[in-house]
Amino acid sequence: MNNSKSVSIETIRRLPKYYDVIDMAVKQGVKNISTSVIAEHLNLEPILVRKDLEQTGAKGRPRVGFVAAELMDRIAGSLGWGSLNNIVLVGCGSLGSALLGYKGFSRAGFDIVAGFDVDKGKIGRTIHGKKILPVSKFKDLCLRMHIEVGIISTPAEHAQSVADLMAESGIKGVWNFTSAALKTSKDVIVHQEDMAASLVILIKKMNSMKKEGKGQE
Template sequence: MDKDSKVSITVIRRLPKYYRYLGDLLKKGINRISSQELSKMTGFTASQIRQDLNNFGGFGQQGYGYNVEELHNQLGRILGLDTVYNAVIAGAGNLGQAVANYKGFEDAGFKVLCLFDKNPKLIGLKIREIEIRDVDSLEEFIKENNVEIGIITTPKENAQDIADTYIKSGIKGIWNFAPADLKVPEDIIVENVHLNESLFTLSYFLKNRSDYTT
């Protein structure tokens, strides 16, 4: 919707958490929930939840709360999860194989078509029926298979070259696990997952935890 472009990135980053908790409620057979109850689950205030959801329209009813299934479905559509996205992974080492093995990735509508690597010992192997191919065929494969998402799980020194190949091939979305800051055009969307940075942050809070406890 047109309103999406005006929504704060901090709001957008909270939506997947709402979606996950609502999915858990559906599995438990819970049909209705209030913003106060959702607040206790998510850690966000009830007011914040209502403000976040109001960015995308009115979902709740005063005195009733939210219909769990309806809100879950609506958030799925807002997040684009009602669409199947074809994806490829460049880097078929331990991390790349772990991403390919992650069943939740597929359940959310992201279909990994192929892995790519330059290691001849890996080429031809399969991870959950997903073949590992020579990285030299990456560009051709993307163009022939309507790939929308490029995943990078290569070492740092190879990440920019892979990103350049993705962009050249027409990919507009990159999920980057490499510890590198990619240089891309403004119209390319990059979501970084820097595992080391997250671990270092955890280390900081562990070392200084007395400053953050009451």
């Protein structure tokens, strides 16, 4: 219940990977797991994994490792996966639709309560079990449900007006999938998603591995 021990952002990026590795091991009957085994799976240094796990408050036993089930709980707790977060999404095109159906959110306790769109052909329909509502109902629903996180997956040219609407609807965190550079007041956090940047990073890692000559030929 007390998440006071703050976990660093890089650690947050790695913890879910540990979770997946442990989960896989547990499904194969493993009861205890050591940092070196987790590190091996992910090509990381064992000491880095140990440091990350330390941040979750998990305790292991020398010679034995960590109790896998307990460790998963600790990771989930540190990531805030316990508490339920309601979020909303505006723009139910192909990307928005995919996000409405994204499986990974539920594990982490995120629930997209509804999708919003201006297209009358979509309004009233259901996508991946999520109701599509008209944007005109956005503010009311957000205020009523005290929703603080919103996803923008509209065409880029509408992103700013959606961001403005979100701000006046009490949203404090905006996850922007468009390439528009949003102007918002300082008390609203904008998280800019850039898939192309992710790809650039992947390619950079590939290139640096080639240079290091780690590859086979």
